[in-house]
Amino acid sequence: MAEPQRIPTVNLGSQGLVVSKLGLGCMGLTGTYNDPLPEDQGISIIKHAFNQGITFFDTADVYGANANELLLAKALKQLPREKIQIATKFGVLKLDFANLHVKGTPDYVRSCCEASLKRLDVDYIDLYYQHRVDTSVPIEQTMGELKKLVEEKKVKYIGLSEASSDTIRRAHGVHPITAVQIEWSLWTRDIEDEIVPLCRNLGIGIVSYSPLGRGFFGGKGVVETLPSVSSLSAHPRYQAENIEKNKRIYKRIESLAKKYECTTPQLALAWVLQQGNDVVPIPGTTKIKNLDENIGALSVKFTEKELREISEAIPVDDIAGIQHYNEGHGKLSWKFANTPPKDSSVYELN
Incomplete structure (x- = not known):
């Protein structure tokens, strides 16, 4: 087997x-934004x-109703385990972007970890995230069980996904958090004021999911139409009245990409890559040519002045449609597996 080429670590x-400085988000290989790929193509x-x-490969128990972890396991059998970092997640019972069903009780944490280890057919998980925080369960209880899994060597490092600053601080007080996975791209910048400085102060890495704006900067909804099965059709920024306005943003980035002699997705991804050495984006794709294009973004370099120019090309107020699937910026309606507080019908997205 050929040794991997040199991508910075x-x-x-x-x-x-x-x-690796660039990871691979595996969610799309078993559907969500598109039809699932045939198994051999995903591998x-x-x-x-x-x-x-x-x-660095990112999956979750809920992706493809367990199918994503199983697919990754089959691919890993053909690769050297000791050279690979597996990140998976627990905590979302059902991948429903209208209402995420979440659970974070200690017994559920353990059962999910054991199940993921079995599906992945590995002895340990390199990075284990709480996919979404169940605010009806004190984060200290969830983290306490995760800490035990680290002590038992079933998990090497602990992460949080879409966590609030308060949750990050409290969780980090129980056991060091290695990484926070959160949406960060040219059109999703709300973490920059509080979450990013906090993570850097605590020594926590940042894993950027959807660094291409859920495919927007790759041309989805602009150059190419969305697949009929895509969950993106429910995203506010892809709604008919918003996508037409957002096409103007795409044109600005497309123009800058021509100026810097790269493709539009490469420019958007390179911008994220250069937000800091502690930032690792995990774009997903179902096409090898797109994967190679994403890897090419590592060779696109900008000066500080050029990074500012790119940032300023997309003022936050110019983006049509709220960031998240649900009404109310930064809010989601949660459904809990256990009984939530009486006054908690809508929770902060953490």
């Missing part, structure tokens, strides 16, 4: 986890990513 957080993309130097 970085320390993700301050706890010792080293990953080929994972293997190609590794052969190009990507060693």
Whole structure:
């Protein structure tokens, strides 16, 4: 087997986890934004990513109703486990973007971890995230069980996904958090004022999901129409009245990409890559040519002045449609597996 090419590695957080500077988000390989790929094609993309130097692979128990972890497991059997960092997640009972059903009780944490270990067919998980925080369960209880899993060597490092600053602080007080996975792209910037400085103060790495704006900067909804099965049709920024306005944003970035002699998705991804050595984006794709294009973004370099120019090309107020699927910026309606507080019908997205 050919050794992977040289993609830079970085320390993700301050706890010792080293990953490739660019990861691969595997969710789309088993559907969500598109039809699921045939198994052999999904495995080929994972293997190609590794052969190009990507060693950091992101999945979750809920993706494809367990199918995503099973697919990754089959690909990993053909790759050297010791050179790969597996990130998976627990906490979302059902992938429903209108109402996320979440659970964070200690017994559920343990049962999910054991199930993921079995599906992935590995002895340990490199990075184990709480996918979404169940605010009806004190984060200290959830983290306490995760800490036990680390002590038992079933998990190496702990992460949080879409966590609020208060949750991050409290969780970090129980056991060091290695990484926070959160949406960050040219059109999703709300973490920059509070979450990013907090993570850097605590030595926590930042994993950027949807760094291409859920495919927007790759041309979805602009250059190409959305697949009929895509969940993006429910996203406010892809609604008919908003996508027409947002096309103007795409045109600005497209123009800058021509100026800097790269593709539009490369410009958007390079911007995220250069937000700091502690930032690791995990774009997903179902096409090898797009994967190679994403890897090419590592060679696109900007000066500080150029980064500011790109940032200023997309004023936050110019973006049509709220960031998240649900009404109310930063809000989601949650459904809990256990009884929530009486006054908690709507929770902060954390």
